[in-house]
Amino acid sequence: MFRLLLIFFAGGCGCLLRYGVAGWAQRLGNGSFPTGTLAVNVIGCLVLGFLATFSTFAYESIMLTVGMANHFMRPSYSRLANSTSPALPCCAD
Numbered sequence: 001m002f003r004l005l006l007i008f009f010a011g012g013c014g015c016l017l018r019y020g021v022a023g024w025a026q027r028l029g030n031g032s033f034p035t036g037t038l039a040v041n042v043i044g045c046l047v048l049g050f051l052a053t054f055s056t057f058a059y060e061s062i063m064l065t066v067g068m069a070n071h072f073m074r075p076s077y078s079r080l081a082n083s084t085s086p087a088l089p090c091c092a093d
Helices: 002-028 035-066 070-091
Strands: none
Touching (some): 002 035
């Protein structure tokens, strides 16, 4: 029951947020083109794309390091290091 209430609450918050952002973006446009719908859909695609990429990368990295035989471990660690090291300068203060 708690899960259903949580889904109901999150869905309601998402609906209100989408409505607010779409209205705000539509007011910024000239009114003849559905700017609000375009803005909400582009933002949604970017967020979902980021989350899907992040979760897939995390899952595949774990499967590479845990699920392979010992003689395959060295390539998987090097792949993980090569994938994450370019992002390290972005994390520095």
